Amino acid sequence: MRTIAVVGTGYVGLVTGVSLSEIGHTVTCIDIDEEKVLKMQQGFSPIYEPGLSDMMTKNINENRLFFTTQHEEGFENAEVIYIAVGTPEKEDGSANLAFVEQVAKDIATNVSRDTIVVTKSTVPVGTNDRIQSIIDHHLVANVKVEVVSNPEFLKEGSAIYDSFNGDRIVVGTASEEAANVIEEINQPFGVPVFRTDVKSAEMIKYASNAFLATKISFINEISNICERLNANVEDVANGMGMDKRIGDKFLNAGIGYGGSCFPKDTKALVQIAGNVEYDFNLLKGVIRVNQYQQRLLLNKLYKRVPNIKGKRIAVLGLSFKPNTDDMREAASIPIIKSLVDKNVEVVTYDPIAIEKAKKIFNSTVQYASSIEDALKGSSAAIILTEWNEIKYLPPSTFKIMEYPLLFDGRNCFSLKTMEDEYIEYHSIGRPTVSLSKEKIHN
């Protein structure tokens, strides 16, 4: 078992640190955010991720998991250092590498033994070489530091599960020795390891995210055509997905992709291509479609309720996807902003993300403590996140509204259910369920 340091304790760093301690390694997680570190030292996870808290507590109690704000302390005995700090989007769409470069300097000035540095952060092709040269340039001790690319593929909302059940672990390095160490560290996860060179490893990460984003924008465009032709995109996706070459995953039409990865990584890949004078036209289209898709549900609402000013509208689900409290690039942000700008009384509900949402929407919206409270007195409801609590809601609940008018950005309900329940239902890429006069009076 190894002594490991993980720099950055966000969704990736904390999950990596906790998972590595769970399989027996001794792990020190380092973060510059003092409040966060204090919370973690007391055994509380600063993020919501199913299974994370329990696993974290267990490994703290078994003395395999530690937290500190001090790089020197964290690196002291570390044989391997993981970099898991953020690489957010810059104004021009390229990745901001300032945090990663700072960590490289911190490593160079603090390590006192031969070390393998593993980059988990998503970084543009060529960045690991740059990290290596920053470290070599600033190195204080007479030691050898080897940088390895090891991109992360976990999904928020199932991050712990994904760590133990991933499809592959990609290891990019020219050093067989370093690759052996990384493979040995990960061996207890039982996930296949794919070895390659550093640049290809970096590209695998961007290409994978771009491909998944492409699948989503593709099905969203198909859904828009289905709407015009009165076809049902759900059946279309199911029929397509039965072809193993296509696969049935990531074909859910909706209000587009959000989150901390797809939006920024697709833009970064356009930049990476542009830097070598390649115009990544297809990916630019994927990004455009996604932006358009976010507006579609709102357009339907505004068309159906032209005099929306002053009306109360319930927004169900705020996080960018279910089972996470992450609000980064959530579709709820532009959608709610548009409603607020139109002087709509917005009442929101989310099972987990409310605290993070409050920091974004402040007092411009109301925060209901149940779906029922959100629906009471509302003229319409909009579903933005397919939390189980929303998806498995007895549909009759929507009749709390005086007139049951539902706009579903995640296709949570079958058309038949809504027809049977007499709910006017607008979804994505499927025919609208309208109420005949006769049904309204029933």
Ligand SMILES: NC(=O)c1ccc[n+]([C@@H]2O[C@H](COP(=O)([O-])OP(=O)(O)OC[C@H]3O[C@@H](n4cnc5c(N)ncnc54)[C@H](O)[C@@H]3O)[C@@H](O)[C@H]2O)c1
């Ligand atoms: N979130 C995901 O699902 C996911 C999945 C795969 C890959 N990634 C990639 O992993 C990286 C991290 O993403 P995240 O969502 O976990 O980020 P995050 O923003 O949630 O967390 C980053 C953490 O790093 C800390 N930090 C910044 N500078 C530091 C320094 N010098 N020393 C110590 N700590 C420092 C911050 O305080 C913060 O807690 C990004 O490159 C991202 O693209 C993210």
Ligand SMILES: O=c1ccn([C@@H]2O[C@H](COP(=O)(O)OP(=O)(O)O[C@H]3O[C@H](CO)[C@@H](O)[C@H](O)[C@H]3O)[C@@H](O)[C@H]2O)c(=O)[nH]1
């Ligand atoms: O069929 C689908 C699947 C997803 N989404 C949306 O796409 C976004 C991203 O979803 P998902 O990929 O499940 O979550 P992330 O946590 O963002 O994970 C992605 O981004 C991570 C960060 O790079 C990668 O590690 C993961 O492999 C990759 O799936 C969300 O808004 C989803 O609602 C759809 O609209 N339709």
